[in-house]
Amino acid sequence: MNTPPPAIDFARIPRERLPALLRTMPKAELHIHVEGSLEPEMTFRLAARNGVAVPYAGVEQLRAAYDFADLQSFLDLYYAGAAVLRTEQDFFDLAWAYLERAAADNVLRAEIFFDPQTHTARGVPVGAVIQGLHHACRRAHQEWGLDADLILCFLRHLSEDEAFATLEQALPWRHHFIGVGLDSSERGHPPEKFARVFARCRELGLHVVAHAGEEGPAAYVRSALDVLKAERIDHGVRCLEDPTLVTRLAAERVPLTVCPLSNVKLRVFQDMAAHTLPALLQAGLCVTVNSDDPSYFGGYVVDNFLKLFEAHPALDAAAAYRLARNGFEAAFADEARKAGWIARLDEAFAGAARRPLTCSRSLPRAAWTLALNETTMRSSSPSYGSAWCASHEGKTTSWPGRGATSTDGGCR
Ligand code: ES4
Numbered sequence: 227m228n229t230p231p232p233a234i235d236f237a238r239i240p241r242e243r244l245p246a247l248l249r250t251m252p253k254a255e256l257h258i259h260v261e262g263s264l265e266p267e268m269t270f271r272l273a274a275r276n277g278v279a280v281p282y283a284g285v286e287q288l289r290a291a292y293d294f295a296d297l298q299s300f301l302d303l304y305y306a307g308a309a310v311l312r313t314e315q316d317f318f319d320l321a322w323a324y325l326e327r328a329a330a331d332n333v334l335r336a337e338i339f340f341d342p343q344t345h346t347a348r349g350v351p352v353g354a355v356i357q358g359l360h361h362a363c364r365r366a367h368q369e370w371g372l373d374a375d376l377i378l379c380f381l382r383h384l385s386e387d388e389a390f391a392t393l394e395q396a397l398p399w400r401h402h403f404i405g406v407g408l409d410s411s412e413r414g415h416p417p418e419k420f421a422r423v424f425a426r427c428r429e430l431g432l433h434v435v436a437h438a439g440e441e442g443p444a445a446y447v448r449s450a451l452d453v454l455k456a457e458r459i460d461h462g463v464r465c466l467e468d469p470t471l472v473t474r475l476a477a478e479r480v481p482l483t484v485c486p487l488s489n490v491k492l493r494v495f496q497d498m499a500a501h502t503l504p505a506l507l508q509a510g511l512c513v514t515v516n517s518d519d520p521s522y523f524g525g526y527v528v529d530n531f532l533k534l535f536e537a538h539p540a541l542d543a544a545a546a547y548r549l550a551r552n553g554f555e556a557a558f559a560d561e562a563r564k565a566g567w568i569a570r571l572d573e574a575f576a577g578a579a580r581r582p583l584t585c586s587r588s589l590p591r592a593a594w595t596l597a598l599n600e601t602t603m604r605s606s607s608p609s610y611g612s613a614w615c616a617s618h619e620g621k622t623t624s625w626p627g628r629g630a631t632s633t634d635g636g637c638r
Pocket residue numbers: 259262297304409410411437440488518519
């Protein structure tokens with residue numbers, strides 16, 4: 227996908243309009259662990275349904291425990307939380323809830339990680355996991371045209387033999403996942419540990435991605451590329467410690483699926499202002515923005531864009547376009563589908579650039595605050611929004627459950 231970006235005059239889109247544009251622009255989400263989208267409310271609902279005990283008094287107490295020192299302290303809670311997932315219906319409900327949030331964020335393409343070993347270890351059949359998730363993906367496509375596929379992840383703290391056994395168990399549902407990934411505790415578990423199982427996956431025609439350079443060193447990014455032949459690197463932020471690697475990632479246009487809120491919550495960076503995503507973009511890398519484990523890290527993909535752009539005043543409309551476009555370019559989809567998504571992205575930005583430079587009804591100073599405080603646009607029956615400024619465009623804002631005076635940070 228080498229088509230140059232169209233001649234959109236990004237300078238005509240002032241920063242105060244960005245929150246609304248970030249919300250409504252078409253997006254791909256390529257790094258989301260479905261188990262990490264388990265919201266506390268659903269944890270308790272499924273626990274009651276399945277007779278599983280939760281060692282917290284309620285939703286608030288559970289949420290209060292989401293204070294992590296590092297990746298491992300998060301993973302401990304994440305694996306414990308997954309214990310409420312037992313039946314195919316549970317996996318459907320989990321994925322459906324995520325897809326509703328994604329649709330409300332105008333995600334057109336989602337590539338969703340799942341961790342079968344977390345569930346098979348508790349006696350849940352892998353077929354129940356995959357079928358439940360798959361049916362939710364299929365329904366999201368039927369109902370909203372949201373294109374969603376699954377990526378099976380191996381847990382890197384377990385052995386390669388266990389990964390092979392998991393692959394074997396999952397193969398009857400081979401047509402329900404498009405690729406494999408590698409996640410969980412990174413330090414001490416280099417990509418090389420999984421060389422043979424990834425080779426087998428490639429022979430099976432599966433796409434291959436791997437978490438690397440999140441907490442682990444830049445050398446793990448290198449071996450994910452060289453040994454596993456990863457087509458994308460999940461996180462990869464530590465590549466900046468190795469300038470030769472950065473040059474290679476740029477030259478080979480290897481996508482990095484970066485997750486800003488995750489990196490701050492797990493203390494890879496001390497705060498959002500210290501996040502190196504702008505430097506990665508500046509280095510010419512194919513950077514994408516994703517949510518990782520949205521329930522645990524404080525937000526879905528739009529929240530990641532908003533908090534990132536709020537903390538980095540140098541990020542402008544051109545950067546927003548580039549990040550969204552990278553997501554579509556990095557997706558595992560044929561060129562025709564990618565071109566369709568990118569055309570919709572171009573339309574959103576061209577429309578924004580055609581509007582007057584100043585808007586008497588805009589609330590520039592309040593825009594970021596309003597956008598960041600806005601958490602009510604999620605709905606149980608989302609439809610796609612396209613108009614960031616419905617009143618000026620003569621379009622109907624299609625965010626469900628919101629009246630004409632929406633708090634989209636733009637014109638009203
Ligand atoms: C994960 Cl943030 C993160 N890193 C590695 N593995 C994971 N699994 C779920 N979230």
